[in-house]
Amino acid sequence: MTADTSEEFKKAVVSPVDDGSGVVRASVDFPASEPLKLDSGSELGPFTIAYNTYGTLNAAKSNAILICHALTGDQHVANINPLTGKPGWWSHLVGPGKPIDTDRFFVICSNILGGCLGSTGPASINPATGKSFGLNFPVITIGDMVEAQSRLIDHLGIDQLFAVIGGSMGGMQVLEWAARYKDRVFAAVPIATAAWHSPQNIAFHEVGRQAVMADPEWKRGDYLDQGVVPRNGLAVARMAAHITYLSEDALHEKFGRNLQNRADRTFSFDADFQVESYLRHQGSTFVDRFDANSYLYITRAMDYFDLAAEHGDVLANAFRGTRTRFCVVSFTSDWLYPTRESREIVQALNAVAANVSFVEIESNAGHDAFLLDEPEFFATVRGFIESCATRRGLPLAPIADGDA
Amino acid sequence: MLNNNIIRQHQALADQGARVDHLMIAEMVAPGSRVLDVGCGDGDLLQLLAASKAVDGRGVELSREKVNACVARGLSVIQGNADVDLDDYPDQAFDYAILSLTIQATLRPKEVLQNLLRIGRRAIVSFPNFGHWKIRADLLFNGRMPMTKNLPEPWYSSPDSHLCTIRDFVELCDLLDAKVEEAVAFNTAGRRLPIKRSMRFNNLFGEKAVFKLRHRAATRDF
Numbered sequence: 001m002t003a004d005t006s007e008e009f010k011k012a013v014v015s016p017v018d019d020g021s022g023v024v025r026a027s028v029d030f031p032a033s034e035p036l037k038l039d040s041g042s043e044l045g046p047f048t049i050a051y052n053t054y055g056t057l058n059a060a061k062s063n064a065i066l067i068c069h070a071l072t073g074d075q076h077v078a079n080i081n082p083l084t085g086k087p088g089w090w091s092h093l094v095g096p097g098k099p100i101d102t103d104r105f106f107v108i109c110s111n112i113l114g115g116c117l118g119s120t121g122p123a124s125i126n127p128a129t130g131k132s133f134g135l136n137f138p139v140i141t142i143g144d145m146v147e148a149q150s151r152l153i154d155h156l157g158i159d160q161l162f163a164v165i166g167g168s169m170g171g172m173q174v175l176e177w178a179a180r181y182k183d184r185v186f187a188a189v190p191i192a193t194a195a196w197h198s199p200q201n202i203a204f205h206e207v208g209r210q211a212v213m214a215d216p217e218w219k220r221g222d223y224l225d226q227g228v229v230p231r232n233g234l235a236v237a238r239m240a241a242h243i244t245y246l247s248e249d250a251l252h253e254k255f256g257r258n259l260q261n262r263a264d265r266t267f268s269f270d271a272d273f274q275v276e277s278y279l280r281h282q283g284s285t286f287v288d289r290f291d292a293n294s295y296l297y298i299t300r301a302m303d304y305f306d307l308a309a310e311h312g313d314v315l316a317n318a319f320r321g322t323r324t325r326f327c328v329v330s331f332t333s334d335w336l337y338p339t340r341e342s343r344e345i346v347q348a349l350n351a352v353a354a355n356v357s358f359v360e361i362e363s364n365a366g367h368d369a370f371l372l373d374e375p376e377f378f379a380t381v382r383g384f385i386e387s388c389a390t391r392r393g394l395p396l397a398p399i400a401d402g403d404a
Numbered sequence: 405m406l407n408n409n410i411i412r413q414h415q416a417l418a419d420q421g422a423r424v425d426h427l428m429i430a431e432m433v434a435p436g437s438r439v440l441d442v443g444c445g446d447g448d449l450l451q452l453l454a455a456s457k458a459v460d461g462r463g464v465e466l467s468r469e470k471v472n473a474c475v476a477r478g479l480s481v482i483q484g485n486a487d488v489d490l491d492d493y494p495d496q497a498f499d500y501a502i503l504s505l506t507i508q509a510t511l512r513p514k515e516v517l518q519n520l521l522r523i524g525r526r527a528i529v530s531f532p533n534f535g536h537w538k539i540r541a542d543l544l545f546n547g548r549m550p551m552t553k554n555l556p557e558p559w560y561s562s563p564d565s566h567l568c569t570i571r572d573f574v575e576l577c578d579l580l581d582a583k584v585e586e587a588v589a590f591n592t593a594g595r596r597l598p599i600k601r602s603m604r605f606n607n608l609f610g611e612k613a614v615f616k617l618r619h620r621a622a623t624r625d626f
Binding site: 352380 | 460462468471472474475476477478479480481482483484489492493494497498
C-alpha cells in the first residue's frame with residue numbers, strides 16, 4: 001500500500017460493489033469503554049472490525065459459518081476483491097451451490113485484528129496521537145484475533161456458529177475458537193494448519209520481517225506518517241514467503257528452468273528465469289494491497305501460536321470436553337504445514353474421544369493447495385458440512401421462494 | 405415389532421449386497437451407542453449402523469482414498485493405522501470397538517485386540533476362518549496356499565499376514581482375558597452356525613466368524 005493510494009484504499013473498503021455474490025460489506029466499531037483485553041496484558045480500544053457476509057441468517061440463528069482468513073487474506077472471501085479486481089480468495093469453495101453454500105448458510109468473514117483492510121491494525125489512526133499506530137500498535141496473538149471475532153459474533157446476535165472454517169493461519173484461528181469457545185462452535189474445519197508455529201516457520205517469518213525492517217523507507221515503522229512505503233522490503237518478504245507456499249514439484253512443473261521472454265541468458269541480474277519474474281510480480285503486486293507493519297504484526301502473532309503451551313503443554317487439554325465435530329484437512333505436498341502436524345491435532349482430539357474426521361488430500365501444489373480448486377478437497381468439505389447440517393437439523397436444500 | 409423391522413431392513417440391505425458379517429455386527433450393537441470401526445474401508449458398516457441403529461460412529465482406515473470417500477459421504481473417519489493409532493484413544497471411549505475382517509491384516513493382532521478391548525466396553529471382531537474345510541482341503545490335496553473369495557490374493561501379495569482359525573482366535577481371547585459374549589460363524593452360503601454349540605464343527609464349516617467380546621476386568625456395563 002502506498003501513501004497516495006490509501007484514500008483509494010479506504011474507498012475500496014467501504015464502497016459497495018454488486019458483483020452477483022450477494023455480499024454485504026460492513027464494519028462495527030467497539031467503543032473505548034469496551035476494550036479488547038489482549039494476551040500481552042495490554043488493552044486495545046476503541047477498535048473496528050470490518051466484515052463481509054453472504055446469504056441469510058435463519059430465524060434460529062443456527063446457520064452461521066465463520067470463515068477465518070490467512071496471513072495475507074482478507075474479508076473478501078467470495079466477492080470480487082475491490083482492491084485487486086480479482087475473484088475472492090475462496091470463491092471456488094464459497095458461494096451459491098458451492099461446498100460452503102451461501103444459499104443455505106450465512107457466511108461471515110472478517111478482516112482480522114491487526115489487518116489492513118478496515119479492521120484496526122498498525123496502519124489505523126491511534127486515537128491517542130491522531131497519527132497511525134505504527135509500532136505503537138500492541139503485539140497481538142491468534143487468541144486476540146479470535147476474541148475480536150467473538151465480539152463481532154456477539155454483535156451479530158449469534159450464540160453458536162454452525163461452523164468455523166479456515167486454512168493456514170485461518171486454521172489456527174479455527175483451533176483457537178474450538179479451544180476457547182467449545183459451546184459456540186458446532187463444527188470446526190482446520191485446513192493446512194498446525195497447533196503451533198514450527199521453528200522452521202518462525203525462521204521464514206523472521207527473514208520476511210528483517211527484509212521489511214532493512215528497507216530504509218520503513219522508517220522504524222513510521223513510514224505512513226512520513227509519506228513513504230517500504231516497497232522493496234515488503235516485496236522481498238513476500239517473495240521469500242511465496243516460495244514456502246509452493247512445492248519443488250510445482251516449481252518444476254510451472255516454470256522449470258524456462259527463460260522469461262528471451263532466447264538466452266542476458267548475463268545480467270535481470271529476471272532471466274520465469275520463476276524470478278513470477279516472484280518479482282508476486283512481490284510487487286502484494287505491496288499494493290498490504291501494509292508492511294501489518295505483515296510484521298500478523299507474522300508475529302503466528303509465531304507466538306502454540307495451543308499446547310496455552311494448556312499445560314498437553315494439546316489434548318485444549319479440547320477436553322469438546323462436543324464440536326472436527327474435520328482436519330492436510331495436503332501431501334504442503335511442507336510448511338505438513339500432514340504430520342495435522343496428525344498431531346487428530347491425535348489430541350482422539351485422546352479426548354472427540355468427533356474427528358481427518359483427510360490428507362493428494363496435491364503437488366504445496367501449501368497453496370488449500371486455495372486452489374482441488375475436487376477431492378471440495379468433496380470432503382461438502383460431505384462434512386452436509387453431515388453436520390443434518391446433525392444440526394438444518395434443512396438440506398435451500399427453501400425456494402413460495403415454499404412453506 | 406422393532407425386531408421385525410430390523411430384520412426387514414437387514415433383508416433389504418442384504419439384498420442390496422450388505423455383507424453377512426456386517427448384518428451380524430449390526431444385530432450385536434445396541435441402538436444409539438458410540439462405535440469405533442477400525443479398518444472401516446468404504447464406510448459401509450458405519451453407514452449401516454447409522455441407518456439401522458442410529459449409532460454415533462467413527463472410523464479409522466488405512467487407505468487415503470477410502471478415508472476421503474467416507475468423509476465425503478458424511479462419516480467421521482480418520483486416516484490411520486490400527487497397529488499405531490489406537491494407542492491414542494482413552495480407555496472405554498466407545499461402547500463398541502469393531503474390527504471387521506481386518507485383524508488378519510494387522511501387523512500385531514494381539515496388541516490390536518488388546519487395544520480394542522481397552523477402548524471399547526465391548527469389542528466385536530469378524531475374521532475369515534482359516535480352519536474352514538475348503539482351506540484345509542486345498543492345502544492337503546493341492547499343497548498350495550489356499551485362495552478363496554475371502555482370501556483372493558496369492559501369498560506373496562496378500563495383505564492378510566496373520567490368518568487364524570476360530571479355535572486360534574478363542575485361544576487369543578483367553579490369553580487376553582476376554583470373555584466371549586457371543587460368537588457366530590457363517591458357512592459359505594451365509595447361513596449362521598452358533599459357535600458355542602460345537603467349536604470343532606464350526607471351525608470346520610464356518611467360513612467367517614463374528615465374536616462379541618468383553619474384557620473380564622471391565623466393570624462398567626450399560
